[in-house]
Amino acid sequence: MPQRELYITTDPYTFTSAEGLESLKRALRAISEICNCKVRVVIPTLLYRELEVLKEGEIEKSILLRPFLIPRRIGIVRMIQLIPVLRQFFYEFKPESAHKYIEEVKEVGPVTRRYIEVELLRVRRELLGYPEMRLPIGWLSSLIFDYLALTHRLGALIVSFRRRFVDILQKLKIAVLVAHSRFKTAVKERARIVRRDLIIIGTALTRDALERLINQFNFDNLPITIAEYLAGKVLIIVADG
Numbered sequence: 001m002p003q004r005e006l007y008i009t010t011d012p013y014t015f016t017s018a019e020g021l022e023s024l025k026r027a028l029r030a031i032s033e034i035c036n037c038k039v040r041v042v043i044p045t046l047l048y049r050e051l052e053v054l055k056e057g058e059i060e061k062s063i064l065l066r067p068f069l070i071p072r073r074i075g076i077v078r079m080i081q082l083i084p085v086l087r088q089f090f091y092e093f094k095p096e097s098a099h100k101y102i103e104e105v106k107e108v109g110p111v112t113r114r115y116i117e118v119e120l121l122r123v124r125r126e127l128l129g130y131p132e133m134r135l136p137i138g139w140l141s142s143l144i145f146d147y148l149a150l151t152h153r154l155g156a157l158i159v160s161f162r163r164r165f166v167d168i169l170q171k172l173k174i175a176v177l178v179a180h181s182r183f184k185t186a187v188k189e190r191a192r193i194v195r196r197d198l199i200i201i202g203t204a205l206t207r208d209a210l211e212r213l214i215n216q217f218n219f220d221n222l223p224i225t226i227a228e229y230l231a232g233k234v235l236i237i238v239a240d241g
Contacts, residue, residue, distance in 0.1 A: 004037040007156035009098070009147060011165045012047055012132075015054075016068040017078050018085040019196075020161055025089060026191035027159050027198065034186055041095040042156060044146035046139060048097040054079070055086045067134035102149040109205045111148060111174065117141040119172040127171060130164055144168070151203040155212070158201040166199065169236055181239030182218040200239040213237045 008028060014020045032039045043051065050064045059079045066075070089095070106112065120137050127133045132140055150156040160166075170176045181200070188198045200217070204210035217239040 004035070005040050006031065006035055006037045007040050007042050007150065007154040009042050009044070009150050009156050009158050011147075011158065011160045011162060012065055012143070013068055013162040013165070014160070015047075015051060015082065015086070016065055018081045021082060021085045021089055023161060023191070023193050023196055023198075024159060025092065027187055027193065028093060030187045030190035031157075031159075033190065034183070039093070041093045042098050042101060042150055042154065043095050044143050044150075045097050045099045046142055046146075048095065048099075051086065051090075051095075055083060055090055057083055059083075064135065064139065067131040098146045098150055102146060102153055105149040105153055108145070108148040108152045108203070111145070113141055113145045116144050116172060120144075123171040127168065130168065132164075132168065144172075148203060151201070152205060155202075155209075157216075160199050160201060161196045163197055163199060166201070166236070166238055174236055176236040176238060178238040178240050179217075180220040182220065183216060184239035202237045202239075204235045204237060210235065210237070 008031065010024055014024050028039050028041065031037075047064055050062055053061045054065070059076060062079065065079075068075075117137055120133075120141055124133060124137075147158055151158065158165075166176060166178070184198065184200050187193075187200065191198075202213045202216070204213055214237075217237065219239075
């Protein structure tokens with residue numbers, strides 16, 4: 001019987017330090033063991049292209065990750081330390097670009113790339129302290145849409161070590177439900193992630209997708225009015241705890 005596959009993606013912040021990427025590698029192994037499944041890593045198109053260049057040592061061509069690496073002198077040191085770990089990551093997990101999976105996806109429920117771009121412009125002032133906001137809005141909206149499309153089309157989970165990633169989604173008027181997850185706790189413990197936050201994110205547009213995530217995340221408790229979240233919305237489910 002073939003092993004079940006589970007698609008995983010992650011946000012750019014994971015690739016800004018060797019420590020962050022090592023945490024992701026341990027989390028992926030833990031998820032594979034807990035779910036008894038093969039983990040397949042898929043990365044948003046723009047981010048994947050940059051990582052392909054970076055693993056060849058071309059640090060100066062790294063544009064997407066640069067806002068997270070300030071001051072620049074310290075950032076360059078971190079990038080140099082990251083490169084061998086990034087190469088190991090590509091060798092072990094063989095990440096793929098999202099492009100071939102979501103090229104035809106134009107909307108996720110009511111959310112389009114244009115919607116995200118307009119909303120980012122609206123809340124830009126509120127998010128000025130976020131490194132992501134130093135990116136061109138078109139790039140950032142493309143990244144966020146890719147995440148939603150991957151979770152919708154492939155049932156992918158987003159593994160993130162940065163709570164601000166969820167904050168940005170909430171600012172875009174996308175419904176977000178955060179609940180304590182025994183699955184997330186098990187992953188964090190098995191992966192020995194101690195000093196970093198860990199959140200695991202999925203999206204649901206239908207009751208079937210919602211029930212799948214509830215079972216997958218093994219939540220301790222949920223609002224009894226959860227059905228109202230699915231009234232034509234994209235619901236972001238965050239496994240926390």
